Amino acid sequence: MKINIIGTGNVASHLMKAFDGKAKTVQINSHTLEGLDPSADVTIISVTDRAIRDVASRLPEMKGIVAHTSGSVGMDALEGEAGINNYGVFYPLQTFSKNVSLQYDKIPFFIEGESDITTTKLLNLASLISDTVNVADSSKRKAIHVASVFACNFANFLWNCADTVLKENQLPFEILRPLLIETIRKTEEISPFDAQTGPARRNDTGVIESHLQMLSNRQELATIYELLSSSIRSHYHN
Protein backbone atom coordinates (compact mmCIF):
# COMPACT_ATOMS: atom_id res chain seq x y z
CA MET A 1 0.00 0.00 0.00
CA LYS A 2 1.49 3.32 -1.07
CA ILE A 3 0.02 6.65 0.09
CA ASN A 4 0.69 10.28 -0.84
CA ILE A 5 -0.23 12.63 1.98
CA ILE A 6 -0.50 16.15 0.60
CA GLY A 7 -0.19 18.85 3.24
CA THR A 8 2.10 19.94 6.04
CA GLY A 9 -0.44 20.92 8.69
CA ASN A 10 -1.44 19.14 11.90
CA VAL A 11 -3.76 16.55 10.33
CA ALA A 12 -1.31 15.63 7.55
CA SER A 13 1.57 15.29 10.00
CA HIS A 14 -0.46 13.15 12.40
CA LEU A 15 -1.63 10.91 9.51
CA MET A 16 2.03 10.40 8.56
CA LYS A 17 2.72 9.20 12.11
CA ALA A 18 -0.46 7.10 12.24
CA PHE A 19 0.49 5.16 9.07
CA ASP A 20 4.08 4.71 10.19
CA GLY A 21 4.97 1.02 9.75
CA LYS A 22 1.52 0.26 8.29
CA ALA A 23 1.79 1.73 4.80
CA LYS A 24 4.42 3.36 2.61
CA THR A 25 3.72 7.07 2.97
CA VAL A 26 5.24 10.19 1.45
CA GLN A 27 4.38 13.66 2.75
CA ILE A 28 4.00 16.15 -0.11
CA ASN A 29 4.11 19.95 -0.05
CA SER A 30 0.76 21.13 -1.44
CA HIS A 31 2.32 24.08 -3.28
CA THR A 32 5.01 22.21 -5.24
CA LEU A 33 3.50 18.68 -5.28
CA GLU A 34 7.14 17.59 -5.53
CA GLY A 35 7.63 13.86 -4.97
CA LEU A 36 3.98 12.98 -5.64
CA ASP A 37 3.60 9.41 -6.91
CA PRO A 38 0.75 9.21 -9.50
CA SER A 39 0.68 5.42 -9.14
CA ALA A 40 0.04 5.46 -5.36
CA ASP A 41 -2.96 3.48 -4.10
CA VAL A 42 -4.36 6.47 -2.23
CA THR A 43 -3.62 10.19 -2.25
CA ILE A 44 -4.86 12.05 0.81
CA ILE A 45 -5.34 15.80 0.41
CA SER A 46 -5.03 17.22 3.91
CA VAL A 47 -4.99 20.99 3.47
CA THR A 48 -7.27 23.84 4.60
CA ASP A 49 -10.81 23.55 3.24
CA ARG A 50 -10.49 26.40 0.77
CA ALA A 51 -7.29 24.95 -0.76
CA ILE A 52 -8.73 21.49 -1.52
CA ARG A 53 -10.14 22.32 -4.98
CA ASP A 54 -6.96 24.08 -6.00
CA VAL A 55 -4.78 21.11 -5.06
CA ALA A 56 -7.21 18.71 -6.77
CA SER A 57 -7.08 20.75 -9.99
CA ARG A 58 -3.29 20.60 -10.13
CA LEU A 59 -2.97 16.82 -9.77
CA PRO A 60 -1.56 14.79 -12.66
CA GLU A 61 -3.46 11.70 -13.84
CA MET A 62 -3.80 9.66 -10.61
CA LYS A 63 -4.04 5.87 -10.77
CA GLY A 64 -5.48 5.36 -7.28
CA ILE A 65 -8.05 7.03 -5.04
CA VAL A 66 -7.88 10.73 -4.16
CA ALA A 67 -9.52 11.66 -0.84
CA HIS A 68 -9.69 14.78 1.31
CA THR A 69 -9.86 14.87 5.12
CA SER A 70 -12.28 17.74 5.67
CA GLY A 71 -15.39 17.57 7.83
CA SER A 72 -17.19 20.34 6.01
CA VAL A 73 -16.24 20.05 2.34
CA GLY A 74 -18.44 17.82 0.21
CA MET A 75 -16.99 14.86 -1.66
CA ASP A 76 -17.97 16.65 -4.89
CA ALA A 77 -15.06 19.06 -4.44
CA LEU A 78 -12.96 16.30 -6.03
CA GLU A 79 -15.43 15.56 -8.82
CA GLY A 80 -14.72 16.36 -12.48
CA GLU A 81 -11.01 17.07 -12.08
CA ALA A 82 -8.93 15.88 -15.04
CA GLY A 83 -6.39 13.97 -12.93
CA ILE A 84 -8.90 12.27 -10.62
CA ASN A 85 -10.69 9.01 -11.42
CA ASN A 86 -11.73 7.60 -8.05
CA TYR A 87 -12.32 9.86 -5.08
CA GLY A 88 -13.73 10.06 -1.61
CA VAL A 89 -13.42 11.44 1.91
CA PHE A 90 -11.21 10.24 4.76
CA TYR A 91 -12.35 12.25 7.79
CA PRO A 92 -10.78 11.66 11.21
CA LEU A 93 -12.89 13.01 14.09
CA GLN A 94 -10.22 14.31 16.42
CA THR A 95 -8.48 17.51 17.53
CA PHE A 96 -4.94 17.58 16.21
CA SER A 97 -2.27 19.83 17.69
CA LYS A 98 1.38 20.05 16.88
CA ASN A 99 3.62 18.17 19.34
CA VAL A 100 0.64 16.59 21.13
CA SER A 101 0.74 12.81 20.70
CA LEU A 102 -2.41 10.78 20.08
CA GLN A 103 -3.72 7.22 20.33
CA TYR A 104 -4.66 6.81 16.69
CA ASP A 105 -6.63 3.57 17.09
CA LYS A 106 -9.22 5.44 19.17
CA ILE A 107 -9.97 8.05 16.48
CA PRO A 108 -13.30 7.46 14.70
CA PHE A 109 -12.97 7.75 10.92
CA PHE A 110 -15.88 8.72 8.66
CA ILE A 111 -15.55 7.52 5.10
CA GLU A 112 -17.30 8.31 1.83
CA GLY A 113 -16.47 7.07 -1.65
CA GLU A 114 -17.70 7.87 -5.16
CA SER A 115 -18.37 4.12 -5.61
CA ASP A 116 -18.79 1.10 -3.36
CA ILE A 117 -15.33 -0.13 -4.33
CA THR A 118 -13.74 3.19 -3.36
CA THR A 119 -15.69 3.28 -0.09
CA THR A 120 -14.53 -0.23 0.78
CA LYS A 121 -10.91 0.58 -0.05
CA LEU A 122 -10.99 3.73 2.13
CA LEU A 123 -12.68 1.80 4.96
CA ASN A 124 -9.88 -0.76 4.78
CA LEU A 125 -7.29 1.99 4.77
CA ALA A 126 -8.80 3.59 7.89
CA SER A 127 -8.96 0.18 9.57
CA LEU A 128 -5.18 0.00 9.33
CA ILE A 129 -4.93 2.72 11.94
CA SER A 130 -8.29 2.92 13.75
CA ASP A 131 -10.69 0.62 15.61
CA THR A 132 -13.71 2.77 14.75
CA VAL A 133 -14.45 3.17 11.08
CA ASN A 134 -17.81 4.34 9.71
CA VAL A 135 -19.43 5.33 6.44
CA ALA A 136 -20.97 8.84 6.40
CA ASP A 137 -22.17 10.89 3.46
CA SER A 138 -21.24 14.56 3.08
CA SER A 139 -24.36 15.84 4.87
CA LYS A 140 -23.89 13.52 7.87
CA ARG A 141 -20.21 14.36 8.00
CA LYS A 142 -21.01 18.06 8.07
CA ALA A 143 -23.39 17.53 11.00
CA ILE A 144 -20.64 15.62 12.81
CA HIS A 145 -18.24 18.49 12.15
CA VAL A 146 -20.68 21.11 13.47
CA ALA A 147 -21.33 18.95 16.54
CA SER A 148 -17.60 18.61 17.13
CA VAL A 149 -17.13 22.38 16.92
CA PHE A 150 -19.67 22.77 19.75
CA ALA A 151 -18.38 19.83 21.76
CA CYS A 152 -14.66 20.36 21.35
CA ASN A 153 -13.64 23.76 19.97
CA PHE A 154 -16.25 25.79 21.85
CA ALA A 155 -15.90 23.76 25.06
CA ASN A 156 -12.15 24.34 24.95
CA PHE A 157 -12.76 28.05 24.49
CA LEU A 158 -14.96 28.07 27.60
CA TRP A 159 -12.08 26.45 29.51
CA ASN A 160 -9.96 29.30 28.23
CA CYS A 161 -12.57 31.74 29.60
CA ALA A 162 -12.47 29.89 32.94
CA ASP A 163 -8.68 30.07 32.90
CA THR A 164 -8.89 33.85 32.38
CA VAL A 165 -11.14 34.26 35.44
CA LEU A 166 -8.89 32.03 37.55
CA LYS A 167 -5.66 33.74 36.44
CA GLU A 168 -7.05 37.12 37.51
CA ASN A 169 -7.42 35.60 40.95
CA GLN A 170 -4.00 33.88 41.02
CA LEU A 171 -5.57 30.43 40.78
CA PRO A 172 -4.26 27.61 38.57
CA PHE A 173 -6.45 25.96 35.90
CA GLU A 174 -5.58 22.59 37.48
CA ILE A 175 -8.08 23.11 40.34
CA LEU A 176 -10.84 22.57 37.76
CA ARG A 177 -9.53 19.21 36.48
CA PRO A 178 -11.55 16.86 38.74
CA LEU A 179 -14.65 18.86 37.80
CA LEU A 180 -13.86 18.64 34.07
CA ILE A 181 -13.22 14.92 34.21
CA GLU A 182 -16.42 14.30 36.16
CA THR A 183 -18.44 16.55 33.83
CA ILE A 184 -17.40 14.38 30.87
CA ARG A 185 -17.62 11.09 32.73
CA LYS A 186 -21.18 11.85 33.80
CA THR A 187 -22.32 11.89 30.17
CA GLU A 188 -21.45 8.18 30.02
CA GLU A 189 -24.19 7.54 32.57
CA ILE A 190 -26.77 10.17 31.63
CA SER A 191 -27.34 12.39 28.57
CA PRO A 192 -25.88 15.92 28.48
CA PHE A 193 -29.47 17.15 28.78
CA ASP A 194 -29.96 15.30 32.07
CA ALA A 195 -26.42 16.05 33.25
CA GLN A 196 -26.95 19.83 33.18
CA THR A 197 -26.36 21.52 36.53
CA GLY A 198 -25.51 25.06 37.64
CA PRO A 199 -27.25 28.35 38.43
CA ALA A 200 -29.01 28.65 35.04
CA ARG A 201 -30.29 25.06 35.27
CA ARG A 202 -31.69 25.87 38.72
CA ASN A 203 -33.02 29.19 37.39
CA ASP A 204 -31.10 30.86 40.22
CA THR A 205 -31.28 34.46 39.04
CA GLY A 206 -29.55 35.76 42.18
CA VAL A 207 -26.36 33.81 41.45
CA ILE A 208 -26.49 34.67 37.74
CA GLU A 209 -26.79 38.37 38.58
CA SER A 210 -23.91 38.25 41.05
CA HIS A 211 -21.70 36.42 38.52
CA LEU A 212 -22.51 38.96 35.81
CA GLN A 213 -21.59 41.73 38.23
CA MET A 214 -18.24 40.03 38.87
CA LEU A 215 -17.68 39.89 35.10
CA SER A 216 -18.68 43.51 34.50
CA ASN A 217 -15.06 44.49 33.79
CA ARG A 218 -14.83 41.67 31.23
CA GLN A 219 -17.56 42.51 28.73
CA GLU A 220 -16.77 39.61 26.41
CA LEU A 221 -17.03 37.01 29.17
CA ALA A 222 -20.20 38.65 30.48
CA THR A 223 -21.83 38.45 27.03
CA ILE A 224 -21.02 34.73 26.73
CA TYR A 225 -22.19 34.09 30.30
CA GLU A 226 -25.45 35.89 29.65
CA LEU A 227 -26.25 34.18 26.34
CA LEU A 228 -25.50 30.65 27.54
CA SER A 229 -27.34 31.18 30.83
CA SER A 230 -30.44 32.49 29.11
CA SER A 231 -30.26 29.64 26.60
CA ILE A 232 -30.03 27.05 29.39
CA ARG A 233 -32.88 28.70 31.30
CA SER A 234 -35.14 28.66 28.25
CA HIS A 235 -34.32 24.95 27.72
CA TYR A 236 -35.31 23.94 31.22
CA HIS A 237 -37.73 26.59 32.49
CA ASN A 238 -40.17 27.33 29.69
Next chain:
Amino acid sequence: MKINIIGTGNVASHLMKAFDGKAKTVQINSHTLEGLDPSADVTIISVTDRAIRDVASRLPEMKGIVAHTSGSVGMDALEGEAGINNYGVFYPLQTFSKNVSLQYDKIPFFIEGESDITTTKLLNLASLISDTVNVADSSKRKAIHVASVFACNFANFLWNCADTVLKENQLPFEILRPLLIETIRKTEEISPFDAQTGPARRNDTGVIESHLQMLSNRQELATIYELLSSSIRSHYHN
Protein backbone atom coordinates in the same frame (compact mmCIF):
# COMPACT_ATOMS: atom_id res chain seq x y z
CA MET B 1 -17.14 14.07 65.26
CA LYS B 2 -20.83 14.82 64.92
CA ILE B 3 -22.23 16.69 61.91
CA ASN B 4 -25.67 18.08 61.03
CA ILE B 5 -26.18 18.28 57.27
CA ILE B 6 -29.12 20.58 56.56
CA GLY B 7 -30.65 20.09 53.12
CA THR B 8 -32.04 17.35 50.91
CA GLY B 9 -30.58 18.36 47.53
CA ASN B 10 -27.75 16.81 45.53
CA VAL B 11 -24.86 18.35 47.48
CA ALA B 12 -26.33 17.50 50.90
CA SER B 13 -27.06 13.92 49.86
CA HIS B 14 -23.58 13.42 48.42
CA LEU B 15 -21.99 14.89 51.58
CA MET B 16 -23.95 12.35 53.62
CA LYS B 17 -22.45 9.57 51.49
CA ALA B 18 -18.97 11.11 51.57
CA PHE B 19 -18.91 11.21 55.39
CA ASP B 20 -20.32 7.71 55.69
CA GLY B 21 -18.13 5.80 58.15
CA LYS B 22 -15.94 8.87 58.80
CA ALA B 23 -18.19 10.99 60.98
CA LYS B 24 -21.55 10.73 62.71
CA THR B 25 -23.90 12.56 60.35
CA VAL B 26 -27.60 13.38 60.44
CA GLN B 27 -29.43 14.78 57.40
CA ILE B 28 -31.90 17.48 58.39
CA ASN B 29 -34.87 18.87 56.48
CA SER B 30 -34.24 22.61 56.09
CA HIS B 31 -37.91 23.52 56.56
CA THR B 32 -38.56 21.69 59.85
CA LEU B 33 -34.98 21.46 61.22
CA GLU B 34 -36.30 18.36 62.98
CA GLY B 35 -33.56 16.23 64.52
CA LEU B 36 -30.98 19.03 64.52
CA ASP B 37 -28.37 18.54 67.24
CA PRO B 38 -27.30 21.96 68.67
CA SER B 39 -24.25 20.33 70.26
CA ALA B 40 -22.85 18.93 66.98
CA ASP B 41 -19.25 19.83 66.10
CA VAL B 42 -20.22 21.14 62.68
CA THR B 43 -23.52 22.06 61.03
CA ILE B 44 -23.38 22.21 57.23
CA ILE B 45 -26.10 24.26 55.55
CA SER B 46 -26.40 22.83 52.06
CA VAL B 47 -29.44 24.53 50.54
CA THR B 48 -30.00 26.84 47.54
CA ASP B 49 -28.13 30.12 47.84
CA ARG B 50 -31.17 32.26 48.52
CA ALA B 51 -32.33 30.00 51.37
CA ILE B 52 -29.06 30.11 53.34
CA ARG B 53 -29.82 33.26 55.36
CA ASP B 54 -33.31 32.03 56.21
CA VAL B 55 -32.02 28.71 57.54
CA ALA B 56 -29.24 30.49 59.46
CA SER B 57 -31.76 32.81 61.11
CA ARG B 58 -33.88 29.90 62.36
CA LEU B 59 -31.06 27.97 64.05
CA PRO B 60 -31.12 27.54 67.83
CA GLU B 61 -27.97 28.36 69.82
CA MET B 62 -25.30 26.19 68.09
CA LYS B 63 -22.31 24.95 70.06
CA GLY B 64 -20.13 24.11 67.05
CA ILE B 65 -19.30 25.63 63.67
CA VAL B 66 -22.01 26.51 61.15
CA ALA B 67 -20.85 26.46 57.49
CA HIS B 68 -22.56 26.75 54.13
CA THR B 69 -21.48 24.99 50.90
CA SER B 70 -22.14 27.72 48.34
CA GLY B 71 -19.63 28.95 45.79
CA SER B 72 -21.22 32.35 45.40
CA VAL B 73 -22.55 33.36 48.81
CA GLY B 74 -20.15 35.24 51.06
CA MET B 75 -19.23 33.89 54.48
CA ASP B 76 -20.93 36.98 55.94
CA ALA B 77 -24.33 35.46 55.19
CA LEU B 78 -23.86 33.55 58.47
CA GLU B 79 -22.64 36.58 60.45
CA GLY B 80 -24.67 38.17 63.22
CA GLU B 81 -27.25 35.40 63.59
CA ALA B 82 -28.36 34.81 67.17
CA GLY B 83 -27.77 31.06 67.13
CA ILE B 84 -24.38 31.15 65.38
CA ASN B 85 -21.07 31.63 67.17
CA ASN B 86 -18.44 30.19 64.83
CA TYR B 87 -19.02 30.05 61.10
CA GLY B 88 -17.40 29.46 57.75
CA VAL B 89 -17.68 27.99 54.27
CA PHE B 90 -17.25 24.39 53.17
CA TYR B 91 -17.30 24.53 49.35
CA PRO B 92 -16.81 21.36 47.28
CA LEU B 93 -15.86 22.08 43.66
CA GLN B 94 -17.76 19.37 41.84
CA THR B 95 -20.90 18.75 39.80
CA PHE B 96 -23.36 16.73 41.83
CA SER B 97 -26.21 14.80 40.24
CA LYS B 98 -28.73 12.49 41.80
CA ASN B 99 -27.88 8.79 41.35
CA VAL B 100 -24.45 9.55 39.85
CA SER B 101 -21.73 8.20 42.12
CA LEU B 102 -18.52 10.14 42.78
CA GLN B 103 -14.96 9.61 43.98
CA TYR B 104 -15.11 11.99 46.92
CA ASP B 105 -11.38 11.99 47.66
CA LYS B 106 -10.75 13.71 44.32
CA ILE B 107 -13.06 16.66 45.00
CA PRO B 108 -11.18 19.89 45.83
CA PHE B 109 -12.63 21.65 48.87
CA PHE B 110 -12.33 25.41 49.43
CA ILE B 111 -12.56 26.47 53.03
CA GLU B 112 -13.06 29.76 54.83
CA GLY B 113 -13.53 30.42 58.53
CA GLU B 114 -14.41 33.43 60.69
CA SER B 115 -11.27 32.69 62.75
CA ASP B 116 -8.08 30.67 62.30
CA ILE B 117 -9.41 28.02 64.67
CA THR B 118 -12.61 27.63 62.65
CA THR B 119 -10.65 27.52 59.38
CA THR B 120 -8.38 24.79 60.76
CA LYS B 121 -11.32 22.76 62.03
CA LEU B 122 -13.09 22.96 58.66
CA LEU B 123 -9.87 22.06 56.82
CA ASN B 124 -9.54 18.99 59.04
CA LEU B 125 -13.17 18.08 58.38
CA ALA B 126 -12.66 18.33 54.60
CA SER B 127 -9.48 16.25 54.89
CA LEU B 128 -11.59 13.39 56.22
CA ILE B 129 -13.11 12.95 52.77
CA SER B 130 -10.84 14.72 50.27
CA ASP B 131 -7.17 14.71 49.22
CA THR B 132 -7.33 18.33 48.01
CA VAL B 133 -8.21 20.89 50.63
CA ASN B 134 -7.54 24.63 50.23
CA VAL B 135 -8.28 27.91 51.96
CA ALA B 136 -10.11 30.49 49.80
CA ASP B 137 -11.78 33.71 50.85
CA SER B 138 -15.24 34.65 49.58
CA SER B 139 -13.94 36.65 46.62
CA LYS B 140 -11.61 33.86 45.45
CA ARG B 141 -14.34 31.30 45.94
CA LYS B 142 -16.71 33.35 43.81
CA ALA B 143 -14.12 33.48 41.01
CA ILE B 144 -13.75 29.69 41.25
CA HIS B 145 -17.52 29.33 41.02
CA VAL B 146 -17.76 31.58 37.95
CA ALA B 147 -14.88 29.67 36.34
CA SER B 148 -16.60 26.37 37.06
CA VAL B 149 -19.83 27.60 35.47
CA PHE B 150 -17.88 28.29 32.26
CA ALA B 151 -15.81 25.11 32.45
CA CYS B 152 -18.48 22.67 33.54
CA ASN B 153 -22.06 23.94 33.24
CA PHE B 154 -21.58 25.80 29.97
CA ALA B 155 -19.35 23.10 28.45
CA ASN B 156 -21.98 20.50 29.29
CA PHE B 157 -24.62 22.68 27.64
CA LEU B 158 -22.50 22.80 24.47
CA TRP B 159 -22.39 18.99 24.53
CA ASN B 160 -26.16 19.12 24.73
CA CYS B 161 -26.13 21.40 21.64
CA ALA B 162 -23.83 18.91 19.87
CA ASP B 163 -26.17 16.09 20.86
CA THR B 164 -29.10 18.01 19.32
CA VAL B 165 -27.26 18.36 15.99
CA LEU B 166 -26.25 14.67 16.02
CA LYS B 167 -29.74 13.44 16.95
CA GLU B 168 -31.24 15.30 14.00
CA ASN B 169 -28.89 13.24 11.85
CA GLN B 170 -29.53 9.92 13.61
CA LEU B 171 -26.05 9.88 15.10
CA PRO B 172 -25.25 8.88 18.70
CA PHE B 173 -23.46 11.25 21.11
CA GLU B 174 -20.95 8.46 21.75
CA ILE B 175 -19.10 9.13 18.46
CA LEU B 176 -17.81 12.34 20.09
CA ARG B 177 -16.35 10.64 23.15
CA PRO B 178 -12.75 10.12 21.93
CA LEU B 179 -12.75 13.76 20.85
CA LEU B 180 -14.08 14.95 24.23
CA ILE B 181 -11.55 12.91 26.16
CA GLU B 182 -8.68 14.15 24.00
CA THR B 183 -9.90 17.76 24.22
CA ILE B 184 -9.65 17.59 28.01
CA ARG B 185 -6.47 15.52 28.09
CA LYS B 186 -4.71 18.03 25.85
CA THR B 187 -5.10 20.75 28.50
CA GLU B 188 -2.80 18.68 30.73
CA GLU B 189 0.00 19.26 28.21
CA ILE B 190 -0.79 22.75 26.93
CA SER B 191 -3.03 25.59 28.17
CA PRO B 192 -6.61 25.92 26.85
CA PHE B 193 -5.40 29.02 25.00
CA ASP B 194 -2.77 26.99 23.10
CA ALA B 195 -5.06 23.97 22.73
CA GLN B 196 -7.67 25.91 20.75
CA THR B 197 -8.39 24.43 17.31
CA GLY B 198 -11.28 24.63 14.84
CA PRO B 199 -12.59 26.88 12.07
CA ALA B 200 -12.74 30.06 14.20
CA ARG B 201 -9.19 29.51 15.46
CA ARG B 202 -8.02 29.16 11.83
CA ASN B 203 -10.20 32.16 10.89
CA ASP B 204 -11.79 29.91 8.27
CA THR B 205 -14.79 32.08 7.37
CA GLY B 206 -15.90 29.67 4.63
CA VAL B 207 -16.45 26.83 7.09
CA ILE B 208 -18.06 29.14 9.65
CA GLU B 209 -20.51 30.41 7.02
CA SER B 210 -21.39 26.90 5.86
CA HIS B 211 -21.96 25.77 9.46
CA LEU B 212 -24.20 28.75 10.16
CA GLN B 213 -26.17 27.92 7.06
CA MET B 214 -26.63 24.36 8.30
CA LEU B 215 -27.90 25.77 11.62
CA SER B 216 -30.27 28.29 10.01
CA ASN B 217 -33.31 26.25 11.11
CA ARG B 218 -31.98 26.25 14.67
CA GLN B 219 -31.75 29.93 15.54
CA GLU B 220 -30.64 29.34 19.11
CA LEU B 221 -27.72 27.13 18.10
CA ALA B 222 -26.77 29.55 15.32
CA THR B 223 -26.64 32.46 17.79
CA ILE B 224 -24.35 30.53 20.13
CA TYR B 225 -22.18 29.35 17.22
CA GLU B 226 -21.85 32.92 15.95
CA LEU B 227 -21.01 34.52 19.28
CA LEU B 228 -18.40 31.93 20.29
CA SER B 229 -16.81 31.89 16.82
CA SER B 230 -16.51 35.66 16.72
CA SER B 231 -15.13 35.65 20.25
CA ILE B 232 -12.50 33.04 19.34
CA ARG B 233 -11.59 34.92 16.17
CA SER B 234 -11.10 38.18 18.05
CA HIS B 235 -8.88 36.35 20.57
CA TYR B 236 -6.55 34.93 17.94
CA HIS B 237 -6.82 37.21 14.91
CA ASN B 238 -6.75 40.77 16.16
